[in-house]
Amino acid sequence: MDKKGFDTRTVLWVFYIVLVLIMTYFLYNYIDDLASGEGFNKKYFVNDLGLTFDAISSANGDLEITYSNLEDYDIAFAENFVKIQDEAQVYYFVNDKNFQSFSGNLNLKPQDKLVINKNNNVVSVNAKKDG
Amino acid sequence: MQKKMDKKAQIFDLTKEWIVWIVKAIVFFVVASTIIIIVNIPLSSEFKTDGLRHSLLRQHLIYDENCLAYHNERTYPGIVDIKKFTQANLEKCFSTQNYGIQLTLSADTLNIIKLNEKLNKFEFCFDKKNFYCSNTTYYVLVKDNNMEKQGTLNIAILSLK
Numbered sequence: 001m002d003k004k005g006f007d008t009r010t011v012l013w014v015f016y017i018v019l020v021l022i023m024t025y026f027l028y029n030y031i032d033d034l035a036s037g038e039g040f041n042k043k044y045f046v047n048d049l050g051l052t053f054d055a056i057s058s059a060n061g062d063l064e065i066t067y068s069n070l071e072d073y074d075i076a077f078a079e080n081f082v083k084i085q086d087e088a089q090v091y092y093f094v095n096d097k098n099f100q101s102f103s104g105n106l107n108l109k110p111q112d113k114l115v116i117n118k119n120n121n122v123v124s125v126n127a128k129k130d131g
Numbered sequence: 132m133q134k135k136m137d138k139k140a141q142i143f144d145l146t147k148e149w150i151v152w153i154v155k156a157i158v159f160f161v162v163a164s165t166i167i168i169i170v171n172i173p174l175s176s177e178f179k180t181d182g183l184r185h186s187l188l189r190q191h192l193i194y195d196e197n198c199l200a201y202h203n204e205r206t207y208p209g210i211v212d213i214k215k216f217t218q219a220n221l222e223k224c225f226s227t228q229n230y231g232i233q234l235t236l237s238a239d240t241l242n243i244i245k246l247n248e249k250l251n252k253f254e255f256c257f258d259k260k261n262f263y264c265s266n267t268t269y270y271v272l273v274k275d276n277n278m279e280k281q282g283t284l285n286i287a288i289l290s291l292k
Contacts, residue, residue, distance in 0.1 A: 023163065031170050047178050054184060057224075058191040060206040080227065094188060095226040098197040121197075 041071060042089050049075075049082050050091025056118050057096040067114040075106050077125060099123055181263040185288045188230065189267060192286060198224040199284075201274045211236065211284060213275045218244055231289040238273040238282030250289055264289050 033039050052065060074085040079101060083090035095101065102125040108114060117124045193209070196202040198221065201210040215221075216236055221244055225232065231250025236242045245251045256264035266287045273282045 027163075027166065030167070034170065043178060047180055051180065051183065051187065054187040054191065057197075058187065058194045060194060060196060060200075060208070092227075092229045094191065094230065096191070096195070096197060097223045097226050 038071075042073070042084050045071075045073065046082060046084055046089040046091050050093050052116065053082065053091075053093040053123075056116070056123060057094070057099060059118065062120070063118045065116045067116075070108050070110060070112055070114060072110060073106075073108045075108065077102050077104055077106070079103060181290065181292070182265070184290070185263070185265040188225075188232075188288060189265075189286050192221075192225065192232075192234070193269065193271075193284070195224060209269075210272045210274050210279070211282070213238075213273055216242055216244065218246075221246055229290055233285075233287040235285040235287075236271075236273065236282060237285075238275070238280045250291075256287075256289055261292055262289050263292050 049067075056063070056065075076083050076085055080095040081090055081092045085105070098121055100122045102123055106114070106125065106127050108127050111129060113128045115126045115128055117126070192198045193211075194200055194206070196206040199211045199215050201207045201212040213236075216234075221234070225246055227247060228249065230247060232246040233251060234244045234246075236244075256262060256266075264287070266285070268283050268285045271282055271284045273280045
């Protein structure tokens with residue numbers, strides 16, 4: 001009987017420790033994401049990029065906008081939205097059908113520059129190596 | 132008699148154990164939730180860019196030669212070309228499923244155009260909790276053939292929060 005009781009208690013303690021480890025892991029990731037500002041950066045970047053696309057169509061004339069100091073972003077551009085892949089961060093902008101807009105994916109590295117170019121009614125987006 | 136007493140004691144022990152477990156679970160969730168809430172309060176961030184978005188979209192309508200701005204060699208922001216104030220032209224230059232727009236151009240006559248009927252079918256901005264609305268009137272010049280007339284352009288925009 002004693003041996004059986006001892007076994008149950010051991011199993012319970014192992015369960016407690018596993019539970020604490022799982023909770024610590026998730027809590028650490030959650031706090032780290034908030035404290036490091038990684039989630040905030042992504043949200044900010046997508047909003048900024050989307051607002052830029054909304055502003056581009058009202059600009060009379062050609063323009064070029066360059067983004068530098070980027071993080072490791074995998075961005076998807078479509079007819080009316082820009083989003084960071086594998087994230088819930090998405091911005092829907094208004095599509096001007098008079099423009100030939102850019103659609104596709106760009107994988108940006110921290111040393112890259114993102115260049116948005118408006119030439120007549122054609123909008124292009126490119127990733128260029130910094131420097 | 133002894134057997135009955137043992138059984139009663141066993142049931143009592145089992146019930147007591149369950150109660151202890153429930154109390155432990157409640158304490159565990161209260162502590163976990165408190166930690167998450169305490170961490171979340173100073174660090175959570177929210178972007179409220181609705182006002183800025185609406186402002187950019189209004190500028191898009193007024194300044195863009197593809198939308199309403201009069202163009203003759205160069206674009207004249209603030210002068211509305213009456214020929215461009217059509218449903219087809221505005222749907223082409225302002226294609227969206229996320230905004231409901233109502234444009235009211237008032238010069239000699241009153242012209243109203245609604246874009247994205249899906250969001251425009253209700254009374255404008257009936258639900259301020261779920262929608263962000265803006266309503267701005269501009270004094271404009273309306274170019275009608277070779278005549279320039281004074282008028283107003285009201286742009287009402289509705290978007291989901």
